[in-house]
Amino acid sequence: MAGFDKVVASFEEAMVGLEDGMTILAGGFGLCGIPENLIAEIKRKGTKGLTVVSNNCGVDGFGLGILLEDKQITKMVSSYVGENALFEKQLLNGELEVELTPQGTLAEKMRAGGAGIPAFYTATGVGTPVAEGKETKEFNGREYLLEEAIVGDFAIVKGWKADRYGNVIYRHTAQNFNPLAATAGKITVVEVEEIVEVGELDPAQIHTPGIYVNRVVLGTFEKRIEKRTVKTAE
Amino acid sequence: MSLTREQMAQRVAQELQDGFYVNLGIGIPTLVANYVPENMEVMLQSENGLLGMGEFPTEETIDADMINAGKQTVTTVKGASIFSSAESFAMIRGGHVDLTVLGAFEVDVNGNIASWMIPNKLIKGMGGAMDLVAGAENIIVTMTHASKDGESKLLSNCSLPLTGKGCIKKVLTDLAWLEIADGAFVLKERAPGVSVEEIVEKTQGKLIVPDHVPEMQFA
Numbered sequence: 001m002a003g004f005d006k007v008v009a010s011f012e013e014a015m016v017g018l019e020d021g022m023t024i025l026a027g028g029f030g031l032c033g034i035p036e037n038l039i040a041e042i043k044r045k046g047t048k049g050l051t052v053v054s055n056n057c058g059v060d061g062f063g064l065g066i067l068l069e070d071k072q073i074t075k076m077v078s079s080y081v082g083e084n085a086l087f088e089k090q091l092l093n094g095e096l097e098v099e100l101t102p103q104g105t106l107a108e109k110m111r112a113g114g115a116g117i118p119a120f121y122t123a124t125g126v127g128t129p130v131a132e133g134k135e136t137k138e139f140n141g142r143e144y145l146l147e148e149a150i151v152g153d154f155a156i157v158k159g160w161k162a163d164r165y166g167n168v169i170y171r172h173t174a175q176n177f178n179p180l181a182a183t184a185g186k187i188t189v190v191e192v193e194e195i196v197e198v199g200e201l202d203p204a205q206i207h208t209p210g211i212y213v214n215r216v217v218l219g220t221f222e223k224r225i226e227k228r229t230v231k232t233a234e
Numbered sequence: 235m236s237l238t239r240e241q242m243a244q245r246v247a248q249e250l251q252d253g254f255y256v257n258l259g260i261g262i263p264t265l266v267a268n269y270v271p272e273n274m275e276v277m278l279q280s281e282n283g284l285l286g287m288g289e290f291p292t293e294e295t296i297d298a299d300m301i302n303a304g305k306q307t308v309t310t311v312k313g314a315s316i317f318s319s320a321e322s323f324a325m326i327r328g329g330h331v332d333l334t335v336l337g338a339f340e341v342d343v344n345g346n347i348a349s350w351m352i353p354n355k356l357i358k359g360m361g362g363a364m365d366l367v368a369g370a371e372n373i374i375v376t377m378t379h380a381s382k383d384g385e386s387k388l389l390s391n392c393s394l395p396l397t398g399k400g401c402i403k404k405v406l407t408d409l410a411w412l413e414i415a416d417g418a419f420v421l422k423e424r425a426p427g428v429s430v431e432e433i434v435e436k437t438q439g440k441l442i443v444p445d446h447v448p449e450m451q452f453a
Contacts, residue, residue: 029283029301029303029305030305031298031305032282032298032299032301032305033299055319078359079359079360079362080358080359080360080361081358082356082359088356100357100360102360102362102363102364102365103281103319103323103361103362103365104281104319104322104323104326104327104362104364104365104369105365106319107318107319107323108320111320122327123368123369124365124368124369125364125368126368126399127346127396127400128364128395128396128397128399129351129395129396130364160299171299172297172299172300172316173283173299173300173302173316174298175316175317175318176282176318176319177318177319178318179320180318180319180320207318223298223299224298225296225298225301225307226305227301227304227305227306227307228307229306229307229308230290230291230293230296231291231292
C-alpha cells in the first residue's frame with residue numbers, strides 16, 4: 001500500500017514510461033536548479049526524438065547539453081540557448097529544431113498548461129518574429145498575442161526538500177522554472193537533496209504541493225556554477 | 235568626449251528614485267547598481283526570480299543556488315524575496331517594475347527596439363527582453379550612438395527584427411540623452427564636450443534639436 005507515498009528507489013524507476021518522441025518539461029535556469037540525475041538517466045536510457053521544453057539547454061558536457069551528444073533531442077523550446085557549441089552545430093546541421101520563446105511567455109505557457117488554461121493573451125512579442133502566424137486581439141486599445149499553453153508527457157524537476165507525499169520546497173533561485181514544470185507534466189518526477197518525513201515541512205511554506213507530483217527520488221548533485229563571480233577584496 | 239561605460243551608468247543612475255524596483259539588463263545596465271545614491275533605497279529585480287539582488291558573494295559565501303539572470307553568483311539584500319519564473323514575469327508583465335534598463339542594437343523614432351537577433355548570425359534567443367520591453371512603462375535603453383563603422387543606431391525604422399514595438403521613450407547613448415515623442419528623437423542633453431553637430435550627423439532618424447541642449451552633469 002503506497003497511499004500518497006511518491007518516493008521511488010532509483011532514477012531508473014523514476015523515469016519508467018519515458019518513450020521515444022515524448023515531450024519533457026525541465027526545470028532550471030542556466031545550470032541552476034537543474035534535475036542533473038534525471039537528465040543523466042535519460043541519457044543512460046537512450047530515449048530519442050525528444051522535445052524538451054526548458055529555458056536553456058545546459059552547456060557542453062553538462063545539464064541538458066549531454067542529451068545532444070547522442071542526438072536524443074530533436075526539438076528545444078527555450079528562451080536562450082547561447083551557451084552550447086554542440087547545440088549550435090546541430091542547429092546549423094538541421095539535426096535540431098529550436099522554438100525560441102520569450103522567457104516570461106515560456107513560464108506562463110507552463111503555468112497555464114498546469115492550470116488547465118489552454119491559451120492566454122500577452123503583449124510580449126507583438127510586432128516581433130515571435131508573433132508570426134499567431135492570432136492577435138486588441139484589449140483596451142493595446143494589441144496582444146494569443147499564446148498556447150504547454151504540457152509535457154514528463155516533467156523533470158529539481159527540488160531541495162520533499163516529504164514522502166511529494167510536497168516540495170526549492171532552495172534560493174534554484175526555484176526558477178521548477179514549480180511551473182512540476183504542474184504541467186502528465187508524469188512529474190522530482191529529484192531532491194533530502195527526503196523528510198510527512199509533517200516535517202511547514203504546510204504554508206510548500207512551493208509545490210504533492211498533488212502535482214507523481215514520483216520523488218533522492219539525488220546527490222554536482223551543482224556546477226556557470227558564471228562564478230565573487231566580490232573583489234576591498 | 236563620448237561617455238565611458240561607467241559614465242553612462244552614472245547618468246542612468248540619475249533617473250533612479252527612492253523606493254524604485256529596477257530591472258537591470260546585462261552590460262552597461264548592470265553597472266548602474268554601482269551608482270545608486272547613498273540616501274536612496276532601490277531594489278533590483280532579476281528575472282530568474284529574485285527581488286532584492288545584492289553584491290557578488292565572497293569565496294566563502296558563494297552558492298550555486300543563488301544566481302542572477304546573467305547566471306552570475308550573487309547575494310540577496312535584506313528584505314529580498316525569491317520566487318518562480320512565472321511570478322517574476324507576472325511582476326514584469328503586470329507593470330510593477332518601476333524602471334527597466336537594457337541594451338539594444340537599434341532604436342527608432344517610433345519607439346521600436348531591436349536587441350536580440352541579427353539575421354544570418356547565430357541566434358541565441360531573446361531571454362526575457364521581449365517581456366521586459368512589453369511590460370515596463372519606464373524603460374531606458376543604453377547603447378552606443380553609432381556602430382564602430384559609424385552607422386547610426388538611432389533610425390527612422392529599425393532594420394533588424396524587433397524585440398518590441400512602440401515601447402521605448404528614453405535612450406542614453408555615449409553621446410546624448412534623448413527622448414522619443416511623436417515620431418522623432420528629441421535631443422535633451424549632450425555628453426560633455428560633444429557638439430550638437432556630431433549628434434545630428436550620427437542620428438539617422440528624425441531628430442528635434444531644441445534651442446538649448448545642456449551638457450550632462452556629473453557629480
